[in-house]
Amino acid sequence: MVNLALIGMGLVGSQVLKIIEKNLQKYKDQYNIDFNFTAIFEYDGALISDAGISVSEVLGSHNFRDLDYWKPGVQAIEAIPDTKADIIIDATPVNPDTGEPALSHILKALKSKKHVVTSNKGPFYLAYENIKEIAEKNGVSFGFESTVGSAVPCLGIRDSLAGNKIKKIVGVLNGTSNYILNRMTSEGISFNLALQEAQENGYAETDPTLDIEGYDAAGKLVILANHLLGWNKTIKDVKISGITKVNEDMISLAKKSHMEIKHLAVAKDGELEVSLKLIPENSALALGGTLNGVYLDTELAGEIIITGRGAGGSEAAAGIISDVINISRRYLLADT
Ligand SMILES: NC(=O)c1ccc[n+]([C@@H]2O[C@H](COP(=O)([O-])OP(=O)(O)OC[C@H]3O[C@@H](n4cnc5c(N)ncnc54)[C@H](OP(=O)(O)O)[C@@H]3O)[C@@H](O)[C@H]2O)c1
Numbered sequence: 001m002v003n004l005a006l007i008g009m010g011l012v013g014s015q016v017l018k019i020i021e022k023n024l025q026k027y028k029d030q031y032n033i034d035f036n037f038t039a040i041f042e043y044d045g046a047l048i049s050d051a052g053i054s055v056s057e058v059l060g061s062h063n064f065r066d067l068d069y070w071k072p073g074v075q076a077i078e079a080i081p082d083t084k085a086d087i088i089i090d091a092t093p094v095n096p097d098t099g100e101p102a103l104s105h106i107l108k109a110l111k112s113k114k115h116v117v118t119s120n121k122g123p124f125y126l127a128y129e130n131i132k133e134i135a136e137k138n139g140v141s142f143g144f145e146s147t148v149g150s151a152v153p154c155l156g157i158r159d160s161l162a163g164n165k166i167k168k169i170v171g172v173l174n175g176t177s178n179y180i181l182n183r184m185t186s187e188g189i190s191f192n193l194a195l196q197e198a199q200e201n202g203y204a205e206t207d208p209t210l211d212i213e214g215y216d217a218a219g220k221l222v223i224l225a226n227h228l229l230g231w232n233k234t235i236k237d238v239k240i241s242g243i244t245k246v247n248e249d250m251i252s253l254a255k256k257s258h259m260e261i262k263h264l265a266v267a268k269d270g271e272l273e274v275s276l277k278l279i280p281e282n283s284a285l286a287l288g289g290t291l292n293g294v295y296l297d298t299e300l301a302g303e304i305i306i307t308g309r310g311a312g313g314s315e316a317a318a319g320i321i322s323d324v325i326n327i328s329r330r331y332l333l334a335d336t
Contacts, residue, residue, distance in 0.1 A: 002328045003052075005039035005085035007076045007105055012119050012146075013040075013091035014059070015317035020324075021055040033328050038084040040064075041076035048074065050084045077104055081112040086332055087324055090118040091316075096215060096235075099123040106142065110134045115331060117323040119146035119316045125219035125235045128226045141331060143323025148173065148220040149292045151318035152308035155227050157296070165299040166228050169267040173220040175290030175310045176204045176211035177243050177263045182288055184251050185260055191246055203290055213242035214263065214274040221265035221272055224294065229267060238272040246276065254278055260286050 004020075006013050020027075020035055027033045036052040047053050047069040058064050065072070080088060088109040090102045099122035106123050109116045111134060123131060124144055135142050148154045154171075172178050176198055183194040195212065198204035210216045218238040225231045243263050254261050259278045262285060266273050279285055284305045287293045292310030297303055309315045 001034045001036055002087065002324075002332050003036050003038045003083075003085045004087050004089060004324065005041065005076075005080075005083045006037065006089045006091065007041040007102075008091040008093075009040060009042055009064075010091060010093070011313040012316040012320070013089075015313035016089060016091065016320050017055050017059060019314065019317050019321060021059065027325065031325060031329060031333075033325065033333060035324075039079065041074070041079070045070060045072040046074040046076070046079060047071075048079070048083070077101065077108060080105065080108045080114070083114075085114060087115045087117055087327060089320060089324065090116065090120055091320070092120055094120055094122040096122055096210060096219065099126040103127060106131060107134055110138050110140055110142065113138050113140055115140045115142065115327045117143040117320055117327065119144075119150075119320055121147035121219050121223060124226075125222040128223070128234075129232055141327055143320075143327055144223070145323050146316045146319030148223050149294065149306075149308065149310045149319075150312065150315035151322070152292060152294070152306055152310060154224060154294050154306065156322070157304075157306065158228050161228075161296075161298060161301075161304075164301055166296050167268075167299060168297040169221070169224050169228060169265075170285065170295040171217070171221060171224065171265040172262060172285055172287050172291070172293045173217040173265045173310070174211050174214075174263065175292060176208060177214075177217070178287060178292070179203050179290045180212070181243060181246065181261055181263060184246065184248070185255065188248060188252065190248060191244065212244055214240040217263065217265045218272070218274045221267060221274060224265075225267040225272060228296070231267075231270070233272060238274060240273075241275045243276060255281075258282075262286065 040047040049069050090105045092102050102120040103123040106116050145155050180194040218240045258281050260281050264277045293307035295305045
């Protein structure tokens with residue numbers, strides 16, 4: 001039995017619950033893992049049962065706060081050490097300045113000798129070294145695949161490239177910016193109209209600053225550089241510029257030369273930069289829609305490119321679930 005606790009039942013957290021609940025038998029058959037949720041934390045209380053919470057009951061309930069498992073006022077940060085969970089899953093919103101509340105949840109869980117899985121990137125572009133050190137000191141691990149590109153295995157690829165050196169990383173890491181630039185290119189519309197369209201289609205937040213000013217992509221670039229290249233950087237080390245100054249003339253000039261303007265995140269020669277670049281329109285990184293992509297220049301295998309959907313509830317949940325399964329198999333079910 002692997003006991004799980006979830007913090008944050010929003011878009012991603014509720015997909016994690018739904019997908020795990022639906023596939024319980026499959027995980028048993030395929031991996032010999034029996035998952036059991038012992039706690040689900042929201043900001044104002046928690047569902048708690050050491051014997052296990054009926055996830056179908058939670059998902060099917062009109063209001064989960066009416067269930068017997070509900071303990072009003074219980075906060076994850078206080079309750080983590082005493083939960084029966086082996087793995088704490090954090091799916092709380094990003095605070096780009098402090099990494100909270102996820103950073104404290106993660107550190108508390110690791111110090112309580114619990115493994116951690118999260119889709120929250122803030123703690124990893126602000127405090128990766130500290131998280132790594134505390135995990136090592138306490139003999140536990142952490143999974144953060146979903147923090148970059150959701151289920152696209154941008155971080156997992158490190159194991160597949162063991163013994164090979166990555167010389168350079170170039171990424172299209174923010175779906176919102178990519179969508180805006182694509183719409184400006186394909187339709188010849190203005191930045192403001194493309195942004196408005198992205199918001200209407202649910203691809204951009206009401207406050208899109210972190211996306212269009214490049215901060216979100218910069219955070220993901222830091223995570224990639226630290227994990228794949230072994231660097232020790234934080235978001236303060238990234239030279240960042242956004243996409244707000246792109247206009248129709250620039251787009252049409254690029255098109256005349258069969259080029260596209262892309263917002264690229266580059267890690268090379270110890271430097272990190274997020275900025276606008278011109279790339280050939282047939283380049284593998286001339287990705288359409290809201291797609292994300294990562295290009296790696298490797299010493300032994302040349303160029304490697306992985307692309308896919310970088311956002312969405314089930315996409316992010318898929319990245320979380322792969323981490324949960326891998327940690328369970330590596331550390332909790334040593335004989336399987
Ligand atoms: N959505 C995506 O496509 C995607 C993709 C990759 C990664 N991510 C990352 O995944 C994380 C979750 O994203 P999301 O889209 O699911 O966000 P969301 O819908 O806003 O859900 C976050 C949930 O966490 C709850 N919460 C906030 N503070 C909490 C606390 N202190 N204790 C317990 N629960 C707390 C929120 O409650 P209230 O709403 O009631 O405040 C909400 O239910 C974010 O870090 C995001 O960047 C998202």
